Amino acid sequence: MTTREVQSRLRVVVADDERPARAYLLDLLRGCDDVEIVGEAVDGPDAVSLIERTRPDLALLDLQMPEVDGLGVVRLLRREYMPLVAFVTAFDSYAVRAFEMNAIDYLLKPVDASRLRHTLMRAHERLDRLDARTGMRTALAEAVAAVEDGRPPSLLRRIPVRRKDDVVFVSVAQLTLVVADGELLNLTTATGERHTITYRLKELEQRLPSSEFVRLSRSALVRIDAIQRVSPMPGGTFLATLHSGHRVNVSRMRARAIRDDLLKL
Amino acid sequence: MSPTSLVSLTHAAGFLTGIALYAMLVWMTWRDGRDVGGQGGRDRLPVASALLGLAWNLGALLFYGTPVLGLAPASPLVGVAAFSALGFLPAAVVQSAVRGQAVRVRRVIVGLAYTVSTASFVLQVLSVPTGATPARAALLLLTVGYGSILVVLALLTRQQRNGRGMFASAGLAVFAVMALHLSQHRDGADSVLIELVGHQGSLPLVLVILYHNYRFAFADLFLKRALSLLSIVTIAIVAYLPLNTRLTNQAFTPDGGIAAIVVYAVCMALAYPVVERLVGLFVDRVVLRRVDYRVVRQELSEQLRHARTEEDVLESVRRNIAPALSADDVRTVSEAATEAVAMEFRRDSGSSSTTVTIPCAESPSFSLVVSGLRGGRRLLSDDLAFLESTAVAAARRIDGLRVDRERFSRAAAEIEVLRLVSEAELRALRAQLDPHFLFNSLTTIGHLLSEAPDRALSTLLRLTELLRAVLRPSATDLVTLDEEIEIVTAYLAIEHARFEDRLRFVIDVPDALLRLRIPPLLLQPLVENAVKHGIAPLRRGGVVRVTASLDAVSHDGRTLRLTVADSGAGVAAAVLAQRRVNGVGLRNVEQRLFHQFGARGGLHFESSDTNGTTVQIWLPVAGGAAETERANAPQPSAVASRVRSEARNAAAAGQP
Numbered sequence: 001m002t003t004r005e006v007q008s009r010l011r012v013v014v015a016d017d018e019r020p021a022r023a024y025l026l027d028l029l030r031g032c033d034d035v036e037i038v039g040e041a042v043d044g045p046d047a048v049s050l051i052e053r054t055r056p057d058l059a060l061l062d063l064q065m066p067e068v069d070g071l072g073v074v075r076l077l078r079r080e081y082m083p084l085v086a087f088v089t090a091f092d093s094y095a096v097r098a099f100e101m102n103a104i105d106y107l108l109k110p111v112d113a114s115r116l117r118h119t120l121m122r123a124h125e126r127l128d129r130l131d132a133r134t135g136m137r138t139a140l141a142e143a144v145a146a147v148e149d150g151r152p153p154s155l156l157r158r159i160p161v162r163r164k165d166d167v168v169f170v171s172v173a174q175l176t177l178v179v180a181d182g183e184l185l186n187l188t189t190a191t192g193e194r195h196t197i198t199y200r201l202k203e204l205e206q207r208l209p210s211s212e213f214v215r216l217s218r219s220a221l222v223r224i225d226a227i228q229r230v231s232p233m234p235g236g237t238f239l240a241t242l243h244s245g246h247r248v249n250v251s252r253m254r255a256r257a258i259r260d261d262l263l264k265l
Numbered sequence: 266m267s268p269t270s271l272v273s274l275t276h277a278a279g280f281l282t283g284i285a286l287y288a289m290l291v292w293m294t295w296r297d298g299r300d301v302g303g304q305g306g307r308d309r310l311p312v313a314s315a316l317l318g319l320a321w322n323l324g325a326l327l328f329y330g331t332p333v334l335g336l337a338p339a340s341p342l343v344g345v346a347a348f349s350a351l352g353f354l355p356a357a358v359v360q361s362a363v364r365g366q367a368v369r370v371r372r373v374i375v376g377l378a379y380t381v382s383t384a385s386f387v388l389q390v391l392s393v394p395t396g397a398t399p400a401r402a403a404l405l406l407l408t409v410g411y412g413s414i415l416v417v418l419a420l421l422t423r424q425q426r427n428g429r430g431m432f433a434s435a436g437l438a439v440f441a442v443m444a445l446h447l448s449q450h451r452d453g454a455d456s457v458l459i460e461l462v463g464h465q466g467s468l469p470l471v472l473v474i475l476y477h478n479y480r481f482a483f484a485d486l487f488l489k490r491a492l493s494l495l496s497i498v499t500i501a502i503v504a505y506l507p508l509n510t511r512l513t514n515q516a517f518t519p520d521g522g523i524a525a526i527v528v529y530a531v532c533m534a535l536a537y538p539v540v541e542r543l544v545g546l547f548v549d550r551v552v553l554r555r556v557d558y559r560v561v562r563q564e565l566s567e568q569l570r571h572a573r574t575e576e577d578v579l580e581s582v583r584r585n586i587a588p589a590l591s592a593d594d595v596r597t598v599s600e601a602a603t604e605a606v607a608m609e610f611r612r613d614s615g616s617s618s619t620t621v622t623i624p625c626a627e628s629p630s631f632s633l634v635v636s637g638l639r640g641g642r643r644l645l646s647d648d649l650a651f652l653e654s655t656a657v658a659a660a661r662r663i664d665g666l667r668v669d670r671e672r673f674s675r676a677a678a679e680i681e682v683l684r685l686v687s688e689a690e691l692r693a694l695r696a697q698l699d700p701h702f703l704f705n706s707l708t709t710i711g712h713l714l715s716e717a718p719d720r721a722l723s724t725l726l727r728l729t730e731l732l733r734a735v736l737r738p739s740a741t742d743l744v745t746l747d748e749e750i751e752i753v754t755a756y757l758a759i760e761h762a763r764f765e766d767r768l769r770f771v772i773d774v775p776d777a778l779l780r781l782r783i784p785p786l787l788l789q790p791l792v793e794n795a796v797k798h799g800i801a802p803l804r805r806g807g808v809v810r811v812t813a814s815l816d817a818v819s820h821d822g823r824t825l826r827l828t829v830a831d832s833g834a835g836v837a838a839a840v841l842a843q844r845r846v847n848g849v850g851l852r853n854v855e856q857r858l859f860h861q862f863g864a865r866g867g868l869h870f871e872s873s874d875t876n877g878t879t880v881q882i883w884l885p886v887a888g889g890a891a892e893t894e895r896a897n898a899p900q901p902s903a904v905a906s907r908v909r910s911e912a913r914n915a916a917a918a919g920q921p
Contacts, residue, residue: 021712024711
């Protein structure tokens with residue numbers, strides 16, 4: 001019971017790039033006595049480090065932030081630090097539908113105080129149940145993927161990645177190779193840096209310029225300029241060798257497309 | 266040539282002419298008399314009169330002309346028949362003359378006439394055994410009888426308008442004289458003139474009837490031929506006289522004489538067609554007063570040129586054709602009805618109708634139905650050619666009108682489509698009023714309510730202003746540049762309240778341009794894009810700059826250039842292409858400029874990672890000359906442009 005009382009004050013962070021909106025939400029939170037505001041973040045990377053540093057119970061993440069939005073924050077957060085999340089959005093009917101389907105809480109701007117209280121209550125309830133927290137992590141990943149799927153893909157210019165505790169941006173112009181590994185993607189840059197992000201290869205492919213990247217197999221996406229050599233392999237497939245020395249197998253399925261497109265003068 | 270033989274010759278020629286004319290009259294009356302009034306009853310009287318006249322002339326030719334023709338004298342029965350015919354002719358004339366009189370009067374007069382004629386006939390028959398044909402008593406009876414009838418008839422019919430009574434009277438007078446002469450007849454005793462009048466009294470009658478009632482047929486069938494023949498004979502005789510003199514003087518060698526005669530014959534043969542044409546022309550123009558088709562055609566084409574509707578065209582065709590062809594009934598009917606109308610004519614008037622198609626390129630086509638030709642007129646080849654050419658001219662004009670109408674309606678439709686498109690685009694733009702923007706603005710206001718209530722109020726009012734402008738009901742009305750700048754300013758002010766120092770903006774529009782009129786919501790979407798895609802994605806923010814300038818006056822008016830530039834994120838070509846497909850703003854503005862101004866309006870887009878994005882649009886503007894002068898003149902007031910931005914932002918804009 002004592003733990004419960006200690007935990008009864010919900011530790012909350014707020015992430016929104018717009019100060020008035022942030023201030024508005026913080027004002028509302030201050031009006032709730034069972035809430036402890038542990039910090040506010042002004043953008044996505046800020047939110048990631050804030051959350052990992054302060055380990056809040058609940059993060060109120062704005063869906064619309066420069067470069068790394070609320071969904072990006074969820075992507076970048078290490079699983080073990082993942083708090084309960086409620087997204088805040090001005091108007092995003094598609095995202096709202098995805099959140100509802102995955103039982104992810106959300107708040108609509110301008111946030112209504114009673115609606116906020118409801119969210120806080122639900123967070124309280126979920127905190128008590130470990131299964132709810134793990135279940136929510138999965139649901140969160142699902143929802144994020146669903147929202148990304150549903151949005152018209154917008155081209156990325158920089159990809160936010162984790163480097164230790166920091167969030168750094170890898171310029172798409174530097175990206176040479178993307179290899180899928182389970183739920184993760186391994187990125188390799190022209191300078192040989194390697195990064196891991198939580199993303200689906202299909203989605204990332206859609207957000208990269210199709211004129212610059214080519215899918216060589218189910219698990220590999222390569223910058224066309226980075227390919228040095230394509231060697232035929234027994235069985236009608238190819239082996240692509242990059243300038244960096246990486247070798248990538250071309251799947252049988254893609255071999256035809258490669259032959260028709262890439263190997264043509 | 267003895268006077269007797271001359272008289273006989275004259276008789277023979279007169280009777281032959283009479284035969285020809287009465288035969289024609291028979292044919293005409295026969296053709297004309299069919300189904301008068303559609304009552305099924307044939308009008309037999311004119312036919313009977315014509316037949317009687319024909320019989321008289323035939324009989325008289327045989328009776329009087331046999332010596333000339335070198336035949337054996339005809340039997341007295343022929344004389345009886347001829348004189349009987351002559352006796353009944355006035356009766357028929359009287360009967361037709363009293364039509365329209367009271368029944369009793371009619372019965373009395375007609376009865377009287379037939380009594381006289383019958384009595385005369387009986388006297389003639391009785392005279393046969395005595396060999397005194399023609400019976401003098403019979404002829405005297407005719408003279409006295411019709412002389413008196415004539416007086417009564419003249420009194421009765423003097424008000425009749427159509428002249429039938431007059432002809433009847435004239436005819437009867439001639440008959441009376443004729444009968445008197447014949448009753449006193451002694452071969453060769455009278456002068457040729459008296460003989461002529463006495464025997465050929467039926468000729469003027471038939472001539473007058475033919476000329477009056479069957480002018481065209483008479484002229485075409487008889488007058489033209491007779492005149493041509495007469496002319497060529499006269500010419501031949503006149504030409505032969507000098508030749509004859511030389512021949513008799515033996516001025517030629519025998520071969521030369523033959524050659525001269527051959528040449529003469531050839532010349533006459535060659536002259537005949539010319540003479541015939543000249544006579545035809547003379548008859549057409551002078552006797553018939555037939556219109557000159559060239560003139561009619563010119564007049565018609567002039568009228569057609571001014572015709573504005575198909576009905577106009579048809580109306581002027583009808584108006585011109587009816588008098589030209591002396592037709593009572595000229596109709597223009599749509600193609601489908603042609604057959605029915607032609608049938609109707611046949612049934613109603615018994616007279617045939619002529620149908621000419623007005624060959625329009627597209628249905629509905631029309632037909633020209635001409636009927637009720639007066640004066641026994643038939644349509645000759647040049648009439649038909651005239652009809653055809655008129656029909657073709659009318660058809661061309663109708664086609665032209667249709668094409669014009671189609672072109673006009675298409676142009677109107679295009680304009681309408683463009684208007685609708687512009688409207689729809691504007692509506693789309695309004696619908697596109699970004700809900701994000703709206704709710705974020707409300708959030709901002711919500712925050713400001715506690716932090717700075719007066720700024721909350723001013724932001725609220727700006728938002729109201731913007732919503733009102735965007736939701737304005739009239740879609741295509743032009744607004745002044747000033748109004749558009751107000752909207753843009755309101756928008757930027759709201760966004761500034763939201764993004765605070767991240768958004769700085771400068772609006773730099775010369776005062777002189779503020780009254781220029783432009784389509785609504787051209788700048789706002791561009792500014793919105795600049796904030797949304799240029800400023801919002803950057804944590805450090807940037808500047809949005811709105812400027813306007815006026816090109817120097819060129820041949821097609823003045824061009825206003827509006828530029829929205831941001832120092833923001835910039836956009837790659839690929840992203841831009843994608844955004845143009847997904848978003849409405851840029852494309853919408855571009856399309857509206859295109860639809861409203863065509864090549865004179867346009868949009869230029871420029872973007873780079875380092876310098877942000879610049880969008881320039883240009884469009885032709887109308888406005889007072891004074892404005893132009895002021896706008897273009899390099900005077901300080903124009904240079905001192907209107908900078909509308911909050912002092913704080915202006916200061917901030919100075920920094921990179």
